Amino acid sequence: MSALVQVRSLTRIFDVSKPWLNRVVERLPKAMLKAVSDVSLEIPERSVYALVGESGSGKSTIGKMVVGLLSPTEGAVEIAGIDLHRETDTAKVDGVRSDIQMIFQDPYASLNPRWKVRDIISEPVVARGGTADGLAERLLEQVGLAAVDAEKFPHEFSGGQRQRICIARALASEPKLIVCDEPTSALDVSVQAQVLNLMTDLKDDLGLTYLFISHDLTVVQHMADVIGVLYLGRLVEEAPREALFSNPQHPYTQMLFAAAPKLDGFGREVEPPKGEIPDPINPPSGCAYHPRCPLAVARCSAERPEMRDVAGSRVACHVAGEQAG
Amino acid sequence: MTPPILSVRDLVVEIPTRNALLRPVDRVSFDIAAGEILGVVGESGAGKSMTGNAVIGLLDRPAHIASGEIWLKDKRIDGLKGEGLRKVRGKGIGMVFQDPLTSLNPLLPIGEQISETILEHLPVSKSEAEARALAALEEVGIPAAKARMGSYPHEFSGGMRQRVVIALALCAEPDLVIADEPTTALDVSVQAQIIALLKRLCRDRGTAVMLVTHDMGVIAETADRVAVMYAGRLAELGPVRDVLTAASHPYTAGLMGSTPLASKGLARLNQIPGSMPRLGALPTGCAFHPRCPKTQEKCRVDPAPPMQGRAACWYPMTVEEIA
Ligand SMILES: Nc1ncnc2c1ncn2[C@@H]1O[C@H](COP(=O)(O)OP(=O)(O)OP(=O)(O)O)[C@@H](O)[C@H]1O
Ligand SMILES: Nc1ncnc2c1ncn2[C@@H]1O[C@H](COP(=O)(O)OP(=O)(O)OP(=O)(O)O)[C@@H](O)[C@H]1O
Ligand code: SF4
Ligand SMILES: [Mg+2]
Ligand SMILES: [Mg+2]
Numbered sequence A: 001m002s003a004l005v006q007v008r009s010l011t012r013i014f015d016v017s018k019p020w021l022n023r024v025v026e027r028l029p030k031a032m033l034k035a036v037s038d039v040s041l042e043i044p045e046r047s048v049y050a051l052v053g054e055s056g057s058g059k060s061t062i063g064k065m066v067v068g069l070l071s072p073t074e075g076a077v078e079i080a081g082i083d084l085h086r087e088t089d090t091a092k093v094d095g096v097r098s099d100i101q102m103i104f105q106d107p108y109a110s111l112n113p114r115w116k117v118r119d120i121i122s123e124p125v126v127a128r129g130g131t132a133d134g135l136a137e138r139l140l141e142q143v144g145l146a147a148v149d150a151e152k153f154p155h156e157f158s159g160g161q162r163q164r165i166c167i168a169r170a171l172a173s174e175p176k177l178i179v180c181d182e183p184t185s186a187l188d189v190s191v192q193a194q195v196l197n198l199m200t201d202l203k204d205d206l207g208l209t210y211l212f213i214s215h216d217l218t219v220v221q222h223m224a225d226v227i228g229v230l231y232l233g234r235l236v237e238e239a240p241r242e243a244l245f246s247n248p249q250h251p252y253t254q255m256l257f258a259a260a261p262k263l264d265g266f267g268r269e270v271e272p273p274k275g276e277i278p279d280p281i282n283p284p285s286g287c288a289y290h291p292r293c294p295l296a297v298a299r300c301s302a303e304r305p306e307m308r309d310v311a312g313s314r315v316a317c318h319v320a321g322e323q324a325g
Numbered sequence B: 001m002t003p004p005i006l007s008v009r010d011l012v013v014e015i016p017t018r019n020a021l022l023r024p025v026d027r028v029s030f031d032i033a034a035g036e037i038l039g040v041v042g043e044s045g046a047g048k049s050m051t052g053n054a055v056i057g058l059l060d061r062p063a064h065i066a067s068g069e070i071w072l073k074d075k076r077i078d079g080l081k082g083e084g085l086r087k088v089r090g091k092g093i094g095m096v097f098q099d100p101l102t103s104l105n106p107l108l109p110i111g112e113q114i115s116e117t118i119l120e121h122l123p124v125s126k127s128e129a130e131a132r133a134l135a136a137l138e139e140v141g142i143p144a145a146k147a148r149m150g151s152y153p154h155e156f157s158g159g160m161r162q163r164v165v166i167a168l169a170l171c172a173e174p175d176l177v178i179a180d181e182p183t184t185a186l187d188v189s190v191q192a193q194i195i196a197l198l199k200r201l202c203r204d205r206g207t208a209v210m211l212v213t214h215d216m217g218v219i220a221e222t223a224d225r226v227a228v229m230y231a232g233r234l235a236e237l238g239p240v241r242d243v244l245t246a247a248s249h250p251y252t253a254g255l256m257g258s259t260p261l262a263s264k265g266l267a268r269l270n271q272i273p274g275s276m277p278r279l280g281a282l283p284t285g286c287a288f289h290p291r292c293p294k295t296q297e298k299c300r301v302d303p304a305p306p307m308q309g310r311a312a313c314w315y316p317m318t319v320e321e322i323a
Helices: A020-028 A059-067 A090-099 A119-129 A135-144 A145-150 A161-169 A190-204 A217-223 A241-246 A252-259 A298-302 B048-056 B080-093 B111-122 B126-139 B158-170 B188-205 B216-222 B238-247 B250-258 B297-301
Strands: A003-017 A033-042 A050-054 A074-077 A098-101 A175-180 A209-213 A226-231 A234-238 A307-310 A313-316 B004-017 B020-034 B035-042 B064-072 B091-094 B176-180 B208-212 B225-230 B233-239
Touching: A003 A098, A003 A209, A003 B126, A033 A074, A033 A209, A033 A234, A050 A059, A050 A217, A059 A074, A059 A098, A059 A175, A059 A209, A074 B188, A090 A098, A090 A209, A090 A241, A098 A161, A098 A209, A119 A145, A119 A161, A135 A145, A135 A161, A161 A190, A175 A252, A175 B250, A190 A209, A190 A234, A190 B250, A209 A217, A209 B216, A217 B064, A226 A241, A226 A252, A234 B035, A234 B048, A252 B297, A307 B188, B004 B208, B020 B048, B020 B064, B020 B208, B020 B233, B035 B048, B048 B064, B048 B091, B080 B091, B080 B111, B091 B158, B111 B126, B158 B176, B176 B188, B176 B216, B188 B208, B188 B216, B216 B225, B216 B238, B225 B250, B233 B238
Parallel strands: A050 A209, A050 A226, A098 A175, A175 A209, B035 B208, B035 B225, B091 B176, B176 B208
Antiparallel strands: A003 A033, A003 A074, A226 A234, A234 A313, A307 A313, B004 B020, B004 B064, B225 B233
C-alpha cells in the first residue's frame, strides 16, 4: 500500500491579535495561536484515518489544510505526491483537487437552500465543464435516496437525508479521498448508523480513502483503521485501532478513554480528570499535557517529547512505556 | 415506601398551529423519588425538553399543558403562575440547561447571582447568603472561588460556567433538579467532571434528578431508571440496566443496537430504517410502526397501548429476541 496522503511537519499559526490600534493603546503584544503544531502522518490508499481530540485540538484545521482550503504556515501536505500549495503545474493541481472532497458536520448549512438537489449534486462537475446528465439521479440512488428527489429542495429532507445529499455531491467528481469533518455529529444515533453504514459501503465499493474527523471515540472505534489523537494542535499518539483501544500509551489518550461514558458502565464511579485544556495562545512549555498529567516528571515541562515507537503506537511522551508492566 | 418527590400523571402538552393541533408530549406519566436520578432519552424532537419545561412551567406560547397533573411532593404545580411559579423555581426545582448562559445574567458577578437567589428563597441574612454562595462555588470546584466571586459569566470557560450554573441550581436546596443536556456542549473530559459533580451533590443531599440526554453512555453511568421517549410518548420506562441490556420496546432495542459501541467488531451497524416522524405527520396506530421490525396489523391501526410492564407496545421484545 502506498500513502495517498503525506502530511509532513504541518504547522498552522493564526494571528488572533486585537486590532492594531487597541494593541498600541493597551500595549498588548501580538497574539499568535498555533492551531496545528508539527504534525506528521500518512494515510494509505483505501484506508480510514481518524483524527480525534477535544474541541480546539486542531482537527478541522488539519482537515482544511489537507483539502487545500487553508495553507500551511510550515510543513506540507502531499496528495499522491503533489503538494497543492507549492506545485506550479496547474493541470496537476486541478487533477488533485478533483480527487479530494470534503463533507462537513452541519448538513443544513452546507446545502444552498435555493438550489434543487440536482444542481447541488452536479455543481462540482458542471463547474469543471463536465456533463452531468443523469448524474444526480444515479448518485441519489447510490446513497439510498430516490432519483425523483433530484427535483426537490433541501428543506424537504431530514438531517440524515441531507447528509446523504452532501455525500452524493462529494462523490460527483469521483474523488479518491474524502475528508469528513464530524459527518454524523449533528445526527441522531439511529440515523448516524445509516450514514456510517453508507460510508462504509461506498468506501468498499469505490475504493475510497477517508480522513475521518470526530470527537466521538465510539464512532472512531467503529470506522477507523488508524487513529491519531490530538491535544492542543499536537499529535500525541497514533496507532492502529486495536492497539489504541486495547492498550493506549499516552497519558492523555488514557485519560480520554477513562472519561468516556461506557454503555455497560452501570454505577461506574469515574475519577474525573484533572484540570481543563489550557489557553492555546500560551500553551504550557515542554509537553503541552504536563500540567494535567499524572506521570509528569521534571523533563516534561522543559522539553517537548518527540514521537517515538512504544508497544505498537507512535507516542509523543517522555514517560510512556517506561513503567513496568 | 416514601412518596415520590415528582409525580407526573398523564401529561399532555399541545401546540395549536394553523394546520393542526400538535402534541409534543402525549399522556406521559412518571415519578422520581428522593435521591433518584431518572434519565430521559430519545432522539431529537422526541419531546424530552418539552416534558422538562412543562414541569418547570417554562413552556413558550403557544405550547401549553392541555391536561394531566404535575405534583412536587404534596403540591400540585401545573398551572402555577407568577409568584407561585417563581417560588417553585429555585426553592422547589433547580434547572441546568445545555447552554449555561441561558441560566446566568451576563451583567451580574456570579457571587451576587448566587447570593441573590439564596436570599430570595431562604430566610438568611445578606452576609450569611454571601458566605453560602462562596461555599457553593467552592463545592462545585471553582478554583480560587473567593477571588472569582466578582467575575462575570463571560470570564469563565464553558465547563466552569456549567459549574457555576450547578451551584446556582442547588444553592436554594431544591428537592428536584432538572438537567437538560447539561454536558452536550462540553468535551468528554469536562463532561466527566460535570456528571461526577452532579451525581455527588445530588446523592449527598438526596435531591431527585431528571437528567435529559441523548447519550446512552451517560445514562448508563448516571441514571437509576430511564425513560425512553419517541414522538411525544413514553416508549419504555424501567431500571437502567434492564432497559439498556434487555430492551422491551423494539425502539429501545433499535436505539441500543445502532450505537457504535453495541456493534463492536461488526463491519456494519444495526440501523433503524427511516427517521422519527414530524409531529404534524404522525403515522396512524403506533407512531413507531413504519420503522419497527415487529409491526403487525394491530400496530398500524390501534394506537400503542398504555405502559404494560416496561413498554408501551403491542408486541414487546420476547426473551428469545433479547438473547
Ligand atoms: N480562522 C481562525 N482564526 C483564528 N483561530 C482559529 C481559526 N480557526 C481555528 N482557530 C483556532 O485554532 C484552534 C483549532 O481549531 P479547530 O477548529 O481546528 O479545532 P477542532 O479540533 O476542529 O475543534 P472542534 O471539535 O471544536 O471542531 C482553536 O483554538 C481555534 O480557536
Ligand atoms: N413552537 C412550536 N411549533 C411547532 N412545533 C414545535 C414548537 N416547539 C417545539 N415543537 C416540536 O415539539 C417537539 C418536541 O420538542 P423537544 O424540544 O421537546 O424535543 P427534544 O426531545 O428535547 O429534542 P432535542 O434532543 O433536539 O432537544 C419537536 O418535534 C419540535 O419540533
Ligand atoms: S510527556 Fe510527561 S507530561 Fe507529557 S504526557 Fe508524557 S508523562 Fe505526561
Ligand atoms: Mg472542528
Ligand atoms: Mg431538547
